[in-house]
Amino acid sequence: MAQEPRRARLTREELRIWRNYIETAEALRARLEGRLQSESAMSSADYRVLLTLSEAERKTLRSSRLAELIGWQRSRLSHHLGRMEKRGLIRRTTCADDPHGVEVVLTDLGAERFRHGSVPHLRAVHELFVDALTPEQLVQVDDVTAALRRHLDLDPGR
Amino acid sequence: MAQEPRRARLTREELRIWRNYIETAEALRARLEGRLQSESAMSSADYRVLLTLSEAERKTLRSSRLAELIGWQRSRLSHHLGRMEKRGLIRRTTCADDPHGVEVVLTDLGAERFRHGSVPHLRAVHELFVDALTPEQLVQVDDVTAALRRHLDLDPGR
DNA sequence: GGGATCGGGTTGACGTGTCAATCCTGTAAC
């Protein structure tokens, strides 16, 4: 899996590839973010929360479970939920069974916004990412990404 | 260059590859950021500014030129320079020839910090990115990245 | 019972980025 140790110095070529890789991913992220913002008036963080709640039973999740599913720090989620609650996209209620927990519920408005945002967002992913690559290149992306994830000890990512 | 239009709907597989791609790049960015922070007490934004100034003649650049070289908005640069100036990494002086412009100068402290941060940072790129991939995979990254950059109308990236 | 502690969640301070408004100085228009 890991290669033989090669010399620790980066070649010019490796550095160029690295910079292009990371800058391109960042540019892609920014473009998607812009589309989501202009087409659906939400950030990708909003989208992530709405998506996860949409897929949950009763459109409801414990705050801690939500954090775990999206992979955020508790505090980040709390701040973000505060902002989303102010905009009426979600609602927080204290958990019936566990007096500690907080239940996060998707509001009707939130569900509606998510429905309307979802299609253009997926289209944007198609246009900006999938359309740029041949089927073989898509496989290469998958392959390379898997190698990186293994190296970084990340989930295989279903 | 652009592919034949394929159906606009994303397959499950394409979505998985996309998510893995973007999450992996983000994780990689975060790891690098963490290493830079813990090893050299600076952010990658700081690093970028210090690097660009280091390579400039007289360790000096017009603010607008600097913004152009790193691809930042003026306002972002201005905010960031303010913070870096407070930490003594750079200095701003009004431009001699052009009463509009501002010259940004790398201080001795800034140069020193950059020198000490540079080696561990490059090592981290090697360990986290290059070491994860075979030479063939590195070529694949380059290939795929180039395709994405073309599609997004980004510079080829020397 | 009265702490110690723990898990779940919130809060505040701070650094950061974006956007729009502003400022400042030189130059063109009249």
Add this chain to the structure above:
DNA sequence: GTTACAGGATTGACACGTCAACCCGATCCC
């Protein structure tokens, strides 16, 4: 001249993330 406008840069308001501190109800322990 003064009004208009330009480029270069700064500022302020706001959204966002992170970190550390905190709050609060349970539970353990003695």
